[in-house]
Amino acid sequence: MNKQRIIALTGGVGGAKLADGLMRAANAIDLTLVVNTGDDFNHLGLHISPDIDTALYTLSEEVNPETGWGRRDESWSFMQALKQFSADTWFLLGDKDLATHVIRTQQLATGQSLSTVTHALAKSLGLAVQVIPMSNDTVRTWVHTDMGELEFQHYFVREQCKPKVQHIEFRGAAEAEPAPEVVQALQDPNLGAIILCPSNPYLSMAPILAIPGMREQLRAAGVPIIAVSPLVGGQAVKGPTTKIMQELKLPVSALQIVAHYAGLIDGFVLDQRDAHLAGQINIPIITIDTFMQTAEDRIRVAEETLAFASTLKQHK
Amino acid sequence: MNKQRIIALTGGVGGAKLADGLMRAANAIDLTLVVNTGDDFNHLGLHISPDIDTALYTLSEEVNPETGWGRRDESWSFMQALKQFSADTWFLLGDKDLATHVIRTQQLATGQSLSTVTHALAKSLGLAVQVIPMSNDTVRTWVHTDMGELEFQHYFVREQCKPKVQHIEFRGAAEAEPAPEVVQALQDPNLGAIILCPSNPYLSMAPILAIPGMREQLRAAGVPIIAVSPLVGGQAVKGPTTKIMQELKLPVSALQIVAHYAGLIDGFVLDQRDAHLAGQINIPIITIDTFMQTAEDRIRVAEETLAFASTLKQHK
Numbered sequence: 001m002n003k004q005r006i007i008a009l010t011g012g013v014g015g016a017k018l019a020d021g022l023m024r025a026a027n028a029i030d031l032t033l034v035v036n037t038g039d040d041f042n043h044l045g046l047h048i049s050p051d052i053d054t055a056l057y058t059l060s061e062e063v064n065p066e067t068g069w070g071r072r073d074e075s076w077s078f079m080q081a082l083k084q085f086s087a088d089t090w091f092l093l094g095d096k097d098l099a100t101h102v103i104r105t106q107q108l109a110t111g112q113s114l115s116t117v118t119h120a121l122a123k124s125l126g127l128a129v130q131v132i133p134m135s136n137d138t139v140r141t142w143v144h145t146d147m148g149e150l151e152f153q154h155y156f157v158r159e160q161c162k163p164k165v166q167h168i169e170f171r172g173a174a175e176a177e178p179a180p181e182v183v184q185a186l187q188d189p190n191l192g193a194i195i196l197c198p199s200n201p202y203l204s205m206a207p208i209l210a211i212p213g214m215r216e217q218l219r220a221a222g223v224p225i226i227a228v229s230p231l232v233g234g235q236a237v238k239g240p241t242t243k244i245m246q247e248l249k250l251p252v253s254a255l256q257i258v259a260h261y262a263g264l265i266d267g268f269v270l271d272q273r274d275a276h277l278a279g280q281i282n283i284p285i286i287t288i289d290t291f292m293q294t295a296e297d298r299i300r301v302a303e304e305t306l307a308f309a310s311t312l313k314q315h316k
Numbered sequence: 317m318n319k320q321r322i323i324a325l326t327g328g329v330g331g332a333k334l335a336d337g338l339m340r341a342a343n344a345i346d347l348t349l350v351v352n353t354g355d356d357f358n359h360l361g362l363h364i365s366p367d368i369d370t371a372l373y374t375l376s377e378e379v380n381p382e383t384g385w386g387r388r389d390e391s392w393s394f395m396q397a398l399k400q401f402s403a404d405t406w407f408l409l410g411d412k413d414l415a416t417h418v419i420r421t422q423q424l425a426t427g428q429s430l431s432t433v434t435h436a437l438a439k440s441l442g443l444a445v446q447v448i449p450m451s452n453d454t455v456r457t458w459v460h461t462d463m464g465e466l467e468f469q470h471y472f473v474r475e476q477c478k479p480k481v482q483h484i485e486f487r488g489a490a491e492a493e494p495a496p497e498v499v500q501a502l503q504d505p506n507l508g509a510i511i512l513c514p515s516n517p518y519l520s521m522a523p524i525l526a527i528p529g530m531r532e533q534l535r536a537a538g539v540p541i542i543a544v545s546p547l548v549g550g551q552a553v554k555g556p557t558t559k560i561m562q563e564l565k566l567p568v569s570a571l572q573i574v575a576h577y578a579g580l581i582d583g584f585v586l587d588q589r590d591a592h593l594a595g596q597i598n599i600p601i602i603t604i605d606t607f608m609q610t611a612e613d614r615i616r617v618a619e620e621t622l623a624f625a626s627t628l629k630q631h632k
Contacts, residue, residue: 045422075393081415085440093413099397106361126402 004192005030006306008220009134009184011204012039012051013068013238014292015197016058018228018305021298022195023059023129029192032130032185036199037114038141038170038207041153043091044082046101047108050153051204052118052133053100060125068238071096080196090158115179130185134208137176140183141207142169152203161240165247173210178217186221193309194218196227198290200241201260202248215264224312226267228305229254232291235272255280267312269305284312320508321346322622323501323537326366327452327520329554330608331513332374334544334621337614338511339367339375339445343622345508348446348501352515353430354457354486354523357469359407360398362417363424366469367432367520369416369451369461376441384554387412431495435485436520446501450524457523458485468519477556481563484518489526494533502537509625512543514606516557517576518564531580540628542583542595544621545570548607549589571596581626585621600628 006029010019019033036051050069057071058065064070074094082089093101100121107117113136122131141152145163155163186189189205199205209215218225231254236242246250254274258265258281268283271290278287292298322345326335338347352367366385373379373387380386390410399407409417416437423433429452438447457468461479471479501507515521525531534541547570552558562567570590574581574597584599587606594603602624608614 044418045425046418071397075391075411077391077411077413078394078418081387081412082419085415085419086435087419089416095391095393095414096397098394098411098414099401099403102360102362102394103398103401103403109361120399 002190003028003030005032005185005188005190006193006195007032007034007191007311008195008197009199009205009208010051010055010197011033011036013058014052014230015051015199015204016054016063016068017292017298018195018197018302019055019129020058020293020295021300021302022306024295024299025298025302025306027303029306030130030188032132032183034134034185034208036130036204037133037135038139038173039152039156039204040138040140041151043153044087044093045105046093046098047105048091048101048153049104049114049118050132052131053097054099055131056118056125056127057123059127059129059131062125063151080135086203089290091153113179119181132179132181132185134179134182134214135176135211136179137172139170139172139176139207139211141203142171144169156240161243165244167248168206170207170210173207174212176211178211178214183217186217191221191223193223193306193312194221194225195309196225196261196265197307198228198230198237200230200236200239200244201257202241202244207222209264218264224266224309225264226269226309226312227261227265228269228301228307229257229271229274229290231257231274232271237291253277258283264302267308269301269308284308301308317505319346321348321501321504321506322509322511322625323348323507324511324513325350325515325521325524326371326513327352327515328370329374330546331367331515331520332370332379332384333608334511334513335371335445336374336611337608337616337618338622340611340615341618341622342615343619345505345622346446346504348448350448350450350498350501350524352520352523353449353451354455354489355468355472355520356454356456357467359469360403360409361421363421364407364417364469365420365430365449369413371447371511372416372434372441372443374439375443375447377444378441386410391404407469416575417418429495431497431621435497442464446497448495448497448501450495450498450530451492451527452495453488455486455488455492455523455527457519458487472556477559480600481560483564483575486520486526489523490528492527494527494530498530501535502533507537507539509622509628510537510541511538511621511625512541512577512581514544514546514553516546516552516555516560517573518557518560525580528547534580540582541580541623542585542621542625542628543573543577543581544585544617545573545587545590547573547590548587553607569593574599583624585617585624600624
């Protein structure tokens with residue numbers, strides 16, 4: 001019997017944790033990750049894909065367990081030398097991590113697509129999971145703030161999310177197409193479910209869904225689409241989700257997340273700390289502990305989400 | 317009184333040692349280094365200028381004293397990560413060293429000239445010496461061998477100079493121009509002498525001299541031009557000079573070096589171990605110990621060369 005394929009849409013650290021759980025779940029599945037590239041940027045002439053790297057490093061156990069991004073057992077000689085040359089040092093580039101950026105930049109320059117390059121990196125890291133950028137076209141998240149328009153990493157890392165967000169723009173999205181491997185995975189007859197990982201809905205998932213045809217193709221796949229709540233007890237576990245929702249004048253609540261994904265998702269995984277909201281959600285839900293601190297937590301959340309998916313059919 | 321300007325043409329490790337001695341000589345001089353860029357190459361998408369870096373690192377005391385190239389107190393995490401990705405690892409790139417290549421590549425990509433980029437790097441490293449690439453145009457040394465045509469670093473590093481040299485080509489030289497700063501330095505009214513450092517005459521000095529107009533402009537400066545012998549007791553101190561001279565069917569002798577530079581140089585610094593050849597050299601010479609093992613050796617050879625220069629006038 002063929003294994004079920006699961007497609008997971010993911011952004012940064014939180015999404016990668018669930019992706020890791022899905023990869024390690026007892027259920028034998030073929031896992032495809034569709035990763036946000038709106039956070040990609042060119043820095044010191046290097047093409048950096050932070051969310052792809054977080055996915056690759058997390059799933060290959062190469063990630064720095066302290067930070068959730070970058071590589072473990074990292075050294076920082078390159079950064080020290082950059083300082084000497086008065087180059088930008090606000091974006092941390094570890095010496096090992098740098099190899100990923102240099103190789104990616106070089107291979108893109110030879111005309112390879114980002115999905116081809118990503119596939120090769122995943123393979124080198126020993127991953128059996130399919131890791132695909134949402135698009136091979138350039139989509140860049142720009143954050144319009146009270147300090148002006150900021151490229152995502154400038155907002156997120158350099159300015160540490162301090163500027164007040166007015167609105168978020170996915171530059172290039174209107175002209176972008178889903179990566180061909182995304183389309184292919186969506187047509188897999190063994191596709192069982194699509195999972196929206198608990199990444200920031202406004203910064204990490206929105207760029208993926210902003211690609212023309214993406215939402216339609218996800219729906220057209222005819223399998224249940226489930227979002228895992230990025231809020232735990234009405235708060236983001238990590239990152240600026242809460243702050244951004246406030247600045248965008250949105251109620252900081254799992255209900256808002258459900259509303260945000262309305263028309264796309266068939267089911268919602270609610271955190272047990274938000275159980276009091278269950279009655280106000282008019283799509284199928286499960287209420288579980290979604291907080292992922294340990295490897296076991298990740299697997300448990302993944303298995304409970306997969307079990308939930310198997311009970312659902314896509315609503316029409 | 318204005319200080320005397322000295323221009324030194326230099327290649328790799330041996331040349332950088334004399335350049336370092338010239339910088340530290342008791343004589344108060346303004347030093348301009350004109351550096352071979354025929355060894356430059358693109359590796360992993362990075363623009364690498366090995367001779368410029370050897371000059372920069374040597375003069376700033378950043379050089380690895382064990383090897384004479386690369387940076388001291390270097391770490392190698394990047395190389396380890398490259399191996400994991402099955403990328404080329406035959407050219408060693410230390411983590412600190414990498415910052416130089418990344419910055420250079422990025423700045424060249426923004427349209428800056430190699431001389432502008434080199435000037436900024438030298439300044440960051442605290443150098444008062446002027447370090448100029450021979451040209452801002454692309455000149456690449458190709459070594460035609462019994463194993464086929466090899467780009468210089470492929471011959472020199474990857475193949476460890478093992479292939480038998482048939483002839484050496486400076487691709488692009490015919491269309492190249494001296495860097496504007498070279499022309500400017502040659503027109504400095506305080507110019508006192510031009511020194512050809514003891515770098516490989518065929519691999520390191522020849523690309524500089526292959527640039528159309530370079531020889532003529534050196535001569536037109538009207539100051540004595542002196543070559544320091546790269547042979548010590550009829551042998552190269554380091555590198556493939558001896559092997560290449562044999563393969564090119566040239567007598568391995570200081571006499572051959574003098575013949576090679578005939579019409580260009582006004583004086584020659586002969587190593588004392590080759591003193592028996594002095595009678596056969598028909599231009600002014602000094603015979604000294606040119607072997608530079610210590611910092612004191614470098615300064616001594618530099619000071620003796622400068623003293624020699626001050627006794628000479630350019631022959632017409």
